[in-house]
Amino acid sequence: MQKHTITAIICLAGALVASAIAGASFLSMRTPDIIVRGPGVTEVKMLSDWFPGIKGTAGDTEVYVMKGADDGESMLVLGGTHPNEPSGHLSAILLIENAIPKTGTLYVIPRANNSGFTVNDPQEGSPQSYTIQTPSGPRWFRYGSRATNPIDQWPDPNVYIHASSGQTLSGSETRNLNRGYPGRPDGTLTEKVCYGIVQLIKQQNVTITVDLHEASPEYPVINAIVAHPKAMQLASDTVLGLEMQDIKISLEPSPVNLRGLSHRELGDFTDTLPLLMETANASQGRLRGRTDAALVLTGKDKWYVRAAKLGRLYVPYDEKGHPIEERVGRHVTAIGEILNSWNLENPDKPIEIENLPGYEDLQTKGVGAYLLPIPAK
Amino acid sequence: MSQEFWLFILMVGVFAAGCFALKWPVSVSMLLASVAGALAGGVQDPIRHLVEGTFGYVDTIMTIATAMMFMTGFRDSGALEALTAAVIKKFHKLPGILTVLLTFVIMVPGMITGSSTASVLTSGAVVAPMFMSMGMSAVDSGALISIAAILGMIAPPVNIPAMIIGGGIDMPYVGFELPLILLTFPLAIVFALWFGWRKVKKGDHSAMLSKLDFSTLNKYGGLRLFSPLIFIFVLMILDKAVPRIFSLGMPLIFILGTALTWIAGKRFNILKSAKKSIEDVMPVLGILVGVGMFIQIMTATGVRGFIVVNALSVPPALLYLMIAISIPLFGAISAFGSASVLGVPFMLALLSQDQIIAAAALSLIASLGDFMPPTALAAIFGAQVVGLEKYGGVLKKLIIPGIIIVVYAILFIVFSKQIRAIL
Amino acid sequence: MFFIYLAILAVVLALTVWVLFDTKKLSLQVTAAMVIVPLLLRLLMIK
Ligand SMILES: [Zn+2]
Numbered sequence: 059m060q061k062h063t064i065t066a067i068i069c070l071a072g073a074l075v076a077s078a079i080a081g082a083s084f085l086s087m088r089t090p091d092i093i094v095r096g097p098g099v100t101e102v103k104m105l106s107d108w109f110p111g112i113k114g115t116a117g118d119t120e121v122y123v124m125k126g127a128d129d130g131e132s133m134l135v136l137g138g139t140h141p142n143e144p145s146g147h148l149s150a151i152l153l154i155e156n157a158i159p160k161t162g163t164l165y166v167i168p169r170a171n172n173s174g175f176t177v178n179d180p181q182e183g184s185p186q187s188y189t190i191q192t193p194s195g196p197r198w199f200r201y202g203s204r205a206t207n208p209i210d211q212w213p214d215p216n217v218y219i220h221a222s223s224g225q226t227l228s229g230s231e232t233r234n235l236n237r238g239y240p241g242r243p244d245g246t247l248t249e250k251v252c253y254g255i256v257q258l259i260k261q262q263n264v265t266i267t268v269d270l271h272e273a274s275p276e277y278p279v280i281n282a283i284v285a286h287p288k289a290m291q292l293a294s295d296t297v298l299g300l301e302m303q304d305i306k307i308s309l310e311p312s313p314v315n316l317r318g319l320s321h322r323e324l325g326d327f328t329d330t331l332p333l334l335m336e337t338a339n340a341s342q343g344r345l346r347g348r349t350d351a352a353l354v355l356t357g358k359d360k361w362y363v364r365a366a367k368l369g370r371l372y373v374p375y376d377e378k379g380h381p382i383e384e385r386v387g388r389h390v391t392a393i394g395e396i397l398n399s400w401n402l403e404n405p406d407k408p409i410e411i412e413n414l415p416g417y418e419d420l421q422t423k424g425v426g427a428y429l430l431p432i433p434a435k
Numbered sequence: 436m437s438q439e440f441w442l443f444i445l446m447v448g449v450f451a452a453g454c455f456a457l458k459w460p461v462s463v464s465m466l467l468a469s470v471a472g473a474l475a476g477g478v479q480d481p482i483r484h485l486v487e488g489t490f491g492y493v494d495t496i497m498t499i500a501t502a503m504m505f506m507t508g509f510r511d512s513g514a515l516e517a518l519t520a521a522v523i524k525k526f527h528k529l530p531g532i533l534t535v536l537l538t539f540v541i542m543v544p545g546m547i548t549g550s551s552t553a554s555v556l557t558s559g560a561v562v563a564p565m566f567m568s569m570g571m572s573a574v575d576s577g578a579l580i581s582i583a584a585i586l587g588m589i590a591p592p593v594n595i596p597a598m599i600i601g602g603g604i605d606m607p608y609v610g611f612e613l614p615l616i617l618l619t620f621p622l623a624i625v626f627a628l629w630f631g632w633r634k635v636k637k638g639d640h641s642a643m644l645s646k647l648d649f650s651t652l653n654k655y656g657g658l659r660l661f662s663p664l665i666f667i668f669v670l671m672i673l674d675k676a677v678p679r680i681f682s683l684g685m686p687l688i689f690i691l692g693t694a695l696t697w698i699a700g701k702r703f704n705i706l707k708s709a710k711k712s713i714e715d716v717m718p719v720l721g722i723l724v725g726v727g728m729f730i731q732i733m734t735a736t737g738v739r740g741f742i743v744v745n746a747l748s749v750p751p752a753l754l755y756l757m758i759a760i761s762i763p764l765f766g767a768i769s770a771f772g773s774a775s776v777l778g779v780p781f782m783l784a785l786l787s788q789d790q791i792i793a794a795a796a797l798s799l800i801a802s803l804g805d806f807m808p809p810t811a812l813a814a815i816f817g818a819q820v821v822g823l824e825k826y827g828g829v830l831k832k833l834i835i836p837g838i839i840i841v842v843y844a845i846l847f848i849v850f851s852k853q854i855r856a857i858l
Numbered sequence: 859m860f861f862i863y864l865a866i867l868a869v870v871l872a873l874t875v876w877v878l879f880d881t882k883k884l885s886l887q888v889t890a891a892m893v894i895v896p897l898l899l900r901l902l903m904i905k
Pocket residue numbers: 139140143270271272273
């Protein structure tokens with residue numbers, strides 16, 4: 059054998075070994091985190107029950123149905139629209155494992171972009187998961203990609219054209235669930251998932267839809283609630299209610315010219331009242347330092363502290379960071395406040411949900427105190 | 436000094452040592468710098484991170500590889516030489532106008548696809564021999580092609596860095612056409628004349644004309660011979676005009692074009708031609724893979740945050756200087772990466788300006804990243820299509836134009852509101 | 859379109875492996891090996 063053939067074999071072997079090690083790690087992302095059925099869960103359906111077009115695809119995702127004793131209005135909570143924004147995913151899980159609806163129905167989709175939970179964004183250095191201590195032991199949760207896994211939707215076009223408005227965005231936004239609404243039954247996988255969520259809202263006559271997000275601390279819309287015009291009254295009542303609890307949140311109207319987002323299209327295309335909420339997540343920002351599971355959980359980051367001193371941020375930032383308890387607490391408390399505001403205005407058709415973790419309790423006891431033990435198989 | 440500072444020094448140091456002292460290829464030096472950074476920075480799961488970073492460029496690798504296959508096929512079919520002969524014969528009496536026109540021709544694929552590589556390797560490769568037979572030196576031709584390619588990437592309708600910057604602040608890509616035309620077209624004319632006007636020979640062309648070889652053209656006819664080029668232009672335009680029906684994407688367009696080169700002109704071995712093209716382009720593909728690893732490790736260890744926050748740390752008066760320096764420098768990694776990593780934070784610092792004009796100007800500055808070694812895609816391919824082994828000479832010729840481009844773009848940001856008032 | 863692109867990627871990967879075994883330059887071989895990794899993992903639909 060010639061010398062260059064031997065070196066070629068050695069090089070190829072090296073490539074195969076690296077591929078095998080990394081490939082095993084990438085494949086491990088396909089194992090989903092475990093969500094325990096709480097006492098309020100009456101049924102676990104799949105989104106394909108409302109739109110069969112996604113059955114058997116990576117986009118199909120669990121819908122936790124939590125029916126109260128009395129029929130009434132309903133609320134849909136979307137967690138994990140962006141799987142790299144953990145407080146949305148975790149808040150949805152806390153609702154599933156704790157909430158007990160009395161009147162009306164709560165629908166929770168904890169992994170709205172299910173495909174995005176199976177991959178990490180390249181060049182972001184993201185952790186694959188983070189672990190929370192609970193009284194019954196540690197529980198881990200998935201940290202995913204902002205967008206649909208390219209394995210499930212590829213290639214991206216040069217330019218993403220939003221189907222119903224013609225608005226153009228950079229090609230990678232094709233895989234962004236929150237740019238795809240109202241979706242298309244014959245579109246990309248991401249558009250099909252959007253379409254499925256719209257079908258659920260239409261067929262179940264969902265009264266209020268809350269889309270849970272996080273934003274990087276340098277992004278202007280943060281610690282905010284974004285509302286479609288027809289949900290404006292509900293949102294401003296909610297902001298007042300949260301201020302009474304010393305939680306500062308800003309109210310942003312849904313921009314008319316920014317299309318494909320849940321707070322715009324769900325309001326235009328269905329009868330639901332759409333709201334979107336943002337908390338502060340350092341692990342998705344461009345200014346962050348070392349990126350790992352600890353950053354996801356604590357938000358402690360020296361570069362963000364420095365950027366805050368330079369006046370570059372839209373949230374206060376100090377050495378205490380923005381821990382996951384605070385971010386989940388904001389989301390869960392705001393959901394409670396949205397329900398309060400709705401019930402005050404609509405006493406004849408309330409949505410009453412009990413046993414939501416309180417903001418102060420979450421800060422003192424931690425998120426883990428509200429996570430159930432994983433049942434033995 | 437922070438730990439991130441020393442990690443950054445370590446990574447750059449290993450890279451420089453590998454590249455310059457040990458004369459390793461850029462790709463391998465990047466790989467070793469990334470490994471060093473991952474180990475010293477205590478990154479968990481280092482092999483997963485190194486490999487994950489490379490996936491940021493899988494699509495770019497496919498575009499570049501297929502574009503190169505097309506260009507090689509077009510050349511091997513004899514079409515490239517024939518096209519030069521035909522154009523020079525027709526237009527040799529009007530060299531000034533021809534240079535400007537050809538510069539815009541180079542820009543077109545970049546304007547349609549948003550990729551400077553598409554410009555250099557398609558129309559750039561076609562125009563290169565024309566420039567040289569008009570009397571321009573190889574280095575000048577390569578430089579002008581590189582400049583035209585990045586201006587094409589920024590010129591409307593498709594400008595991906597502007598989309599990336601806009602996406603970071605939730606600004607839709609609407610209303611960018613006019614500012615982008617004002618940013619790019621005047622520069623294209625200026626640089627075409629700068630490189631072309633003085634250099635192209637005037638007067639007697641008979642000697643030059645007699646050297647042209649028309650045999651392939653006469654044998655196959657222009658329409659048949661040039662059909663692959665016309666074909667990919669038509670597909671690119673259809674992709675842009677009716678994306679809902681077409682949307683083939685550049686790699687597929689280039690593959691179809693390559694297949695057509697095989698039947699359009701002189702017979703050649705398409706497998707050997709494709710393999711040769713991948714061999715020629717392999718160092719660039721390797722650089723992209725290495726850079727992907729490098730960014731992933733910089734991000735995981737916090738070096739990226741260190742760079743971004745320090746770039747934002749300057750007093751407001753120096754902000755423009757920092758933009759002018761840091762965005763092109765970071766573009767050493769990639770123009771798109773620079774638009775995302777630095778373009779977005781700077782855009783957030785410029786929200787009080789006219790946002791569309793500011794974002795358009797930032798995208799132009801980001802495009803200079805394609806001149807910045809080690810990636811320097813536009814410069815490397817610019818040298819390649821004019822037949823130069825090394826791109827250092829081309830790079831030197833790009834320094835002053837690069838500075839002019841940055842200054843022009845910064846003026847657009849500073850006076851964005853006044854410019855908006857006129858528009 | 860997905861599988862058409864996988865086919866294009868397979869062509870690029872095959873040519874890369876060919877270059878790896880054909881060239882006599884070690885630096886080009888190492889570079890080709892680096893390029894093979896992401897292409898292979900995408901072709902196998904792992905990442
Ligand atoms: Zn989000």
